[in-house]
Amino acid sequence: MTLSARQTPLDFMAAFSDPEAVARYADGPRRFVPGFEALHRMTGILLGEHATPEARVLVLGAGGGLxxxxxxxxxxxxxxxxxxxxxxxxxxxxxxxxxxxxRVTLVEGYIEDAPPGPFDAATCLLTLHFLGAEERERTVRAIHRRLRPGAPFVAAHGSFPQDEGGRSRWLARYEAYAVASGVEPEQAMRARAAVDAALAALGPEEDAAILRSGGFRDVEAFFAAFTWRGWVGRA
Known part of the structure; x- marks a missing residue:
């Protein structure tokens, strides 16, 4: 969903605060994120490689609950x-x-409001693209501080080439995938325009570097689907 810093774009926050929009939320990611359910399954597998059967897991950007x-x-x-x-x-x-x-405690707030841990694993899905590079690294560091040494962390969000031609090309594919998944063309066009105007997307190489700068080691890419990328690392 969203989360992290207090710099989340206001137009996106307004949508996540609209009860009618929120009630329809569950249908949205499946139509805009290729392999959405598979991403969740892979996340569970990757966390399970190092987390114990009784792990305590931090989920940043937990709204919606999917x-x-x-x-x-x-x-x-x-x-x-x-x-x-x-x-x-x-x-x-x-x-x-x-x-x-x-088995779930929900906290209204940002990473600063999360308990200090230590947690055995953490995730941040479809969230970090709301933050600029500096704030993104600060958030990643705050997650790292809350993890036990060696704990796994999975992050996945919008990440695609940001040169002028590449950004336009991949956003067009983002829009086309949504239409192919059943989104009305006008709605898909508006979504593309909103992403282009407000999302602080970075290139995949820069995103991976931020995870490393934030303290994570053994950072590996595991997910790539049009404008979306995912990585796993260890604290």
Whole structure:
């Protein structure tokens, strides 16, 4: 969903605070993010390589609850702290999780509001692209400080070439994929324009470098789908 710094673009935050928009949220990522459900499954596998069966997991950008539900169902012994600044999205997460909420604590806020840990694993999906490079690195460092040594961290978000020709080409593909997935062409065009105007997307090489500068080692790319990339690293 969203999260992290207090510099999240206001137009996106407004959408995540609209109860009607939030109620429709679950359908959106599946149409705009190729392999959305597979991304959640891969995240669970990657975290599970180093997290114990009783791991405590930090989920930054937890609003909506889709990632939390997927991880909680795949790992019955894990407990979670989910952090997000959008109250309506956290309410949606409660509805999405249902009885799984007995293993989840939800925190309204940003990374500064997350418990100090130490956590056994962390995720930040579809979130860091809301932040500029400096704020992104600061957030990654704050996640790292909350993890046990060697704990796994998975990040995935919008990341694609940012040269003039490359950015335009990949955003066109982002729009085309949404239309092919059933989004109305006008809505897909508006989404592309919003991403182009407000999202602080970086190139994949710069994103990987920020994870390393934020303290993570063994950073590996594991996911690439049009304008989306994902990495795993260890604290």
């Amino acid at each position: 990632e939390l539900r997927a991880l909680a169902e795949a790992h019955p012994g894990w407990s979670f702290v989910g952090v997000d600044p959008a109250r309506e999205m956290l309410r949606q997460a409660e509805r999405t999780l249902g009885p799984l909420m007995d």
